[in-house]
Amino acid sequence: MIRFIDTEDYANVIHGIATSVWFQGCEARCRGCHNPELIPFFCQEPVDIETAKRELLVNSYRNGTASFLGGEPLLHREELLSLLLYSKSIGLTTALWTGFELDDVDHEILQLLDYIKVGRYERNKKIKGTFYGSSNQRMYRLVDGRVESEVHDMNI
Numbered sequence: 001m002i003r004f005i006d007t008e009d010y011a012n013v014i015h016g017i018a019t020s021v022w023f024q025g026c027e028a029r030c031r032g033c034h035n036p037e038l039i040p041f042f043c044q045e046p047v048d049i050e051t052a053k054r055e056l057l058v059n060s061y062r063n064g065t066a067s068f069l070g071g072e073p074l075l076h077r078e079e080l081l082s083l084l085l086y087s088k089s090i091g092l093t094t095a096l097w098t099g100f101e102l103d104d105v106d107h108e109i110l111q112l113l114d115y116i117k118v119g120r121y122e123r124n125k126k127i128k129g130t131f132y133g134s135s136n137q138r139m140y141r142l143v144d145g146r147v148e149s150e151v152h153d154m155n156i
């Protein structure tokens with residue numbers, strides 16, 4: 001279930017501007033969760049997938065990246081897969097923010113991603129100035145579903 005779409009996201013992106021799709025529903029229960037309103041698997045007015053695709057397309061002239069966040073995008077696999085396939089078909093860079101570890105993500109998803117942030121949020125390891133909230137988390141650049149390099153800061 002998609003909760004909302006940010007059509008001008010400067011924060012959750014590696015380069016430039018992203019169209020960001022936020023999923024509703026997560027089971028991780030991280031202490032200090034920064035998006036507690038996205039934990040329940042319910043919202044009043046979810047965004048339908050065709051609307052999400054339309055937003056990705058109409059903003060693609062400016063936004064080179066499609067970012068997927070939550071909540072936990074991987075618990076919405078069917079919608080996520082469809083949006084990743086669509087994003088790649090219109091030439092967007094794709095990025096996923098997940099609380100799961102890299103080994104938990106299946107290859108079909110990984111092959112459609114250019115970047116992935118992995119790891120649960122740990123409040124006692126909180127950090128600022130990077131793509132994630134705690135120092136145990138990692139951001140990787142992927143090529144053909146495999147890790148090419150780790151991404152450390154926002155100025156690469």
Ligand code: SF4
Nearest residue numbers: 026029030033071099
């Ligand atoms: S994975 Fe993200 S949304 Fe889920 S509980 Fe942890 S911080 Fe909150």
